[in-house]
Amino acid sequence: MLNEHVVISTFRSAPDTxxxxxxxxxxxxxxxxxxxxxxxxxxxxxxxxxxxITDSHLFAAQCDKAVVNVYSREKGNLETTVPFKEKFTxxxxxxxxxxxxxxxxxxxxxxxxxxxxxxxxxxxxxxxxTSIVFDCSSNFVITGSADSNVCVWSIPSLLDIRTGxxxxxxILNRHTREITALATGRAAxxxxxxxxxxxxxxxxxxxxxxxTGTHLRTxxxxxxxxxxxxxxxxxxxxxxxxxxxxQCVDFFNPTGGVDDTASNQLFATEFREIPVxxxxxxxxASGIEGGITALDVVFEGNYVVSGNxxxxxCVWDVATGHMFRSLIKFxxxxxxxxxxxxIGFMSVHPExxxxxxxxxxxxxxxxxxxxSSSVADLCGxxxxxxxxxxxxxxxxxxxxxxxxxxxxxxxxxxxxxxxxQQQADEMAAYRPALVSKHKTEALEAELKVxxxxxxxxxxxxxxxxxxxxxxxxx
Numbered sequence: 001m002l003n004e005h006v007v008i009s010t011f012r013s014a015p016d017t018x019x020x021x022x023x024x025x026x027x028x029x030x031x032x033x034x035x036x037x038x039x040x041x042x043x044x045x046x047x048x049x050x051x052x053i054t055d056s057h058l059f060a061a062q063c064d065k066a067v068v069n070v071y072s073r074e075k076g077n078l079e080t081t082v083p084f085k086e087k088f089t090x091x092x093x094x095x096x097x098x099x100x101x102x103x104x105x106x107x108x109x110x111x112x113x114x115x116x117x118x119x120x121x122x123x124x125x126x127x128x129x130t131s132i133v134f135d136c137s138s139n140f141v142i143t144g145s146a147d148s149n150v151c152v153w154s155i156p157s158l159l160d161i162r163t164g165x166x167x168x169x170x171i172l173n174r175h176t177r178e179i180t181a182l183a184t185g186r187a188a189x190x191x192x193x194x195x196x197x198x199x200x201x202x203x204x205x206x207x208x209x210x211x212t213g214t215h216l217r218t219x220x221x222x223x224x225x226x227x228x229x230x231x232x233x234x235x236x237x238x239x240x241x242x243x244x245x246x247q248c249v250d251f252f253n254p255t256g257g258v259d260d261t262a263s264n265q266l267f268a269t270e271f272r273e274i275p276v277x278x279x280x281x282x283x284x285a286s287g288i289e290g291g292i293t294a295l296d297v298v299f300e301g302n303y304v305v306s307g308n309x310x311x312x313x314c315v316w317d318v319a320t321g322h323m324f325r326s327l328i329k330f331x332x333x334x335x336x337x338x339x340x341x342x343i344g345f346m347s348v349h350p351e352x353x354x355x356x357x358x359x360x361x362x363x364x365x366x367x368x369x370x371x372s373s374s375v376a377d378l379c380g381x382x383x384x385x386x387x388x389x390x391x392x393x394x395x396x397x398x399x400x401x402x403x404x405x406x407x408x409x410x411x412x413x414x415x416x417x418x419x420x421q422q423q424a425d426e427m428a429a430y431r432p433a434l435v436s437k438h439k440t441e442a443l444e445a446e447l448k449v450x451x452x453x454x455x456x457x458x459x460x461x462x463x464x465x466x467x468x469x470x471x472x473x474x
Contacts, residue, residue: 002342004032004298006305008313009051011335041071043078051336052093059099061088070362082364094134100141102129108143110158116363119158121166124151133182144179150198152210170213175200183228197237199225205239216266218275219249227295238304240292245282255279285323288312294337307334
């Protein structure tokens with residue numbers, strides 16, 4: 001028998017010191033079959049979409065301070081608290097032990113929990129990040145923002161220290177209002193393509209092929225979609241609405257046969273620019289009120305679990321569209337709801353253990369690694385504290401830029417110094433009388449590169465020196 005657990009986190013916008021609120025868990029794990037409580041985690045104030053889950057830990061970004069609480073799933077306790085430079089507006093975890101966070105100023109943060117490596121992107125969004133999702137392979141991370149744009153990022157590119165590229169692969173900009181939710185298909189389960197769904201407060205959900213940035217379809221709802229969930233085999237998707245309803249949309253027959261023009265396959269190119277206006281057949285339950293805030297689908301795809309702003313957690317039957325049972329009633333808003341992978345599959349090869357390697361220790365972010373002379377860089381080289389060589393004769397340096405050095409720089413001081421000296425020697429060998437116009441342009445380009453390398457070395461030297469002085473004084 002398969003066991004499926006659901007992780008639920010609650011959030012109170014205003015402090016509640018009542019005895020009922022104090023006794024109620026902030027994060028809890030329930031068994032969907034027995035309705036029993038498996039684990040309880042307290043001392044958390046995680047807001048909407050600020051709970052990230054891995055095989056071994058829970059990460060809860062606190063709404064009142066720049067801190068992430070790390071809970072051990074095995075021990076069932078608060079393992080550590082990790083301070084950050086700024087608060088996260090959304091938090092999500094993917095495979096490969098990576099946690100992604102979005103900030104108020106529109107930046108994406110990646111944290112490798114096994115090594116402590118910490119990466120920050122540029123401000124690709126103009127406003128706060130509202131939603132983050134990983135694809136099923138954890139090679140891509142997608143961010144949605146209050147500025148109505150969606151960015152698709154390549155994780156290998158973000159983690160590659162050789163390039164230093166921190167720009168998104170694609171910017172999807174068909175929406176006109178704030179992005180409320182994102183969801184990706186499960187191509188590994190046999191889906192036809194890499195589907196991405198983006199929901200917005202403009203009452204629409206857009207479907208994309210995020211590998212190419214191609215827009216597939218747009219679905220128009222009668223209410224604002226606030227959360228999304230996709231069927232395990234990419235057949236339908238479910239949208240939780242602000243008016244308290246849930247709508248099921250078939251990718252290949254979205255209108256249920258009402259409009260034959262719109263009833264076509266998701267990837268039919270001739271209908272991509274024609275929005276689909278969905279009928280009003282939504283799921284409601286008597287006595288259950290409040291906008292839907294979280295949604296997920298069980299492994300077999302026959303039930304949907306929802307949470308709303310009044311604290312109701314309900315299980316819905318997909319075949320009938322009726323509420324199957326009420327799982328639990330909280331006294332606070334449901335901020336996050338996630339169904340964990342099922343437990344209990346029989347091993348195909350009994351001689352091979354089905355136990356996965358689980359991370360036992362969490363390494364805190366080490367974004368000061370390049371500053372401190374005693375800390376090795378997590379990607380293969382050590383930040384050197386060798387002083388810069390004296391200025392080369394005849395080379396006029398440009399003023400140092402005030403832009404802080406990126407931790408993802410793809411250079412080392414020794415390599416740049418060797419390159420600097422080599423190019424300076426080549427320049428000294430040139431004879432101005434024999435230099436052609438083409439050669440002059442090439443020299444000017446090389447000189448510009450020399451200026452940039454020298455500026456970077458000088459900036460690194462200043463940062464390293466400040467780190468040494470700080471450590472000495474402490």
